[in-house]
Amino acid sequence: xxxxxxxxxxxKFDTVESALEAIRNGEAVIVMDNEDRENEGDLIFAAxxxxxxxxxxxxxxxSGYICVGMxxxxxxxxxxxxMVKNSTDLLRTQYTITxxxxxxxxxxxSAADRSKTIGILGDFSNKNPQSLRRPGHVLPLxxxxxxxxxxxxxxxxxxxxxxxxxxxPAGALCxxxxxxxxxxxxxxCAIFAKEHGLKLITISDLVAYxxxxxx
Numbered sequence: 001x002x003x004x005x006x007x008x009x010x011x012k013f014d015t016v017e018s019a020l021e022a023i024r025n026g027e028a029v030i031v032m033d034n035e036d037r038e039n040e041g042d043l044i045f046a047a048x049x050x051x052x053x054x055x056x057x058x059x060x061x062x063s064g065y066i067c068v069g070m071x072x073x074x075x076x077x078x079x080x081x082x083m084v085k086n087s088t089d090l091l092r093t094q095y096t097i098t099x100x101x102x103x104x105x106x107x108x109x110s111a112a113d114r115s116k117t118i119g120i121l122g123d124f125s126n127k128n129p130q131s132l133r134r135p136g137h138v139l140p141l142x143x144x145x146x147x148x149x150x151x152x153x154x155x156x157x158x159x160x161x162x163x164x165x166x167x168x169p170a171g172a173l174c175x176x177x178x179x180x181x182x183x184x185x186x187x188x189c190a191i192f193a194k195e196h197g198l199k200l201i202t203i204s205d206l207v208a209y210x211x212x213x214x215x
Contacts, residue, residue, distance in 0.1 A: 011190040014199040016164075016209040022199045023165040028054060029199040030176065030189050031157045031206070040175050041189035041200075042154040044069075046162045047122025047170035055111040055118070055172075061192070062174035066114055067139045068121050069158030071169040075142055078121070079129040082142065093141060093155060100136030108137040122170045143169075148207050157203050164215060 019029045026049035030041045043058050047068055058066065075096060083095040100108035101117040108117065117138045120131050144150035147160040158171025176184040176192060184192060193200040209215075 009187045009190065011186060011200075013205060014201055016201055016205055019199040019201045020161065020165045023049075023161050023171075024167065026051070026054070027198070028058065029161070029201065030193050031154060031161070031173075032186055032189060032200070032202045033152065033154060033157075034202075034204060039185055040154075040183050041186070041192075042157075042173045042175055043198075044154070044158050044161060044171050044173045046165065046167045047118050047172055048124075048162075048168050050115045050118045050122065050172060052112040052115045055115040058172065058174050059111055059114075061176055063177050064174070065139070066118075066137075066172060066174050067141050067155070068118055069141045069143045069155040069171050069173055070121065071159055072142055072145055074121075074124065074168075074170060075140060077127055077129075078132060080132075080134075080140055091153060092151070093153065094143075096140045096142055098135040098137065098139050099132040100138065102131050102133050108133075114138055118172050122168055124168045124170075141173075147210070148203055149210055152203050152207065154203070157206055160206060160210065164210075 022029050023046050028043045028045040031044050032041045045054055080096045083097055101120050104116050105113035114137055141155040143155045143159045147156045154173050158173045159169040162171045163169040178184055
């Protein structure tokens with residue numbers, strides 16, 4: 001179990017370009033938000049690049065509450081409405097109803113089953129709402145249309161990273177946790193990224209990248 005850090009270590013974040021390359025190659029990246037917001041690191045990868053192995057890795061090191069940040073138009077296409085009309089979530093995260101793949105899964109909770117479901121969400125050639133059962137074990141999130149420039153959350157980071165990588169704007173995401181169940185903060189995430197060879201970026205850097213490149 002990693003020790004709880006009381007002082008910041010010298011963290012060197014990776015470039016947004018390197019994270020986009022990793023996303024394009026079907027790898028997960030770690031994205032940190034601001035310390036005055038959640039101060040958490042999420043594992044994010046492209047929904048269309050999902051594999052059971054990637055899901056198993058995410059489940060092992062995260063809270064296990066697997067979400068998929070999605071473009072609003074895609075959610076409308078799949079007829080996935082918001083979970084509640086008037087959310088009181090502190091960070092205004094827009095949860096939709098949960099889903100499972102309609103075919104090719106058992107109970108829906110295994111890494112393989114959830115990977116199947118996430119793959120359907122990320123396959124934009126599939127426009128059939130009936131390809132998903134409701135409720136299920138994967139939680140789509142409705143992202144703001146203009147991504148992190150409109151809302152600086154992990155949901156928006158997931159669709160920005162996938163879109164900028166040239167993929168469909170849908171990204172699986174989940175919060176990293178320590179072995180004792182506490183949330184991984186900045187320094188914990190830096191150590192984890194180094195141990196597993198993952199790119200580590202911040203939402204603020206993604207905002208700056210989009211503004212600098214007009215994208």
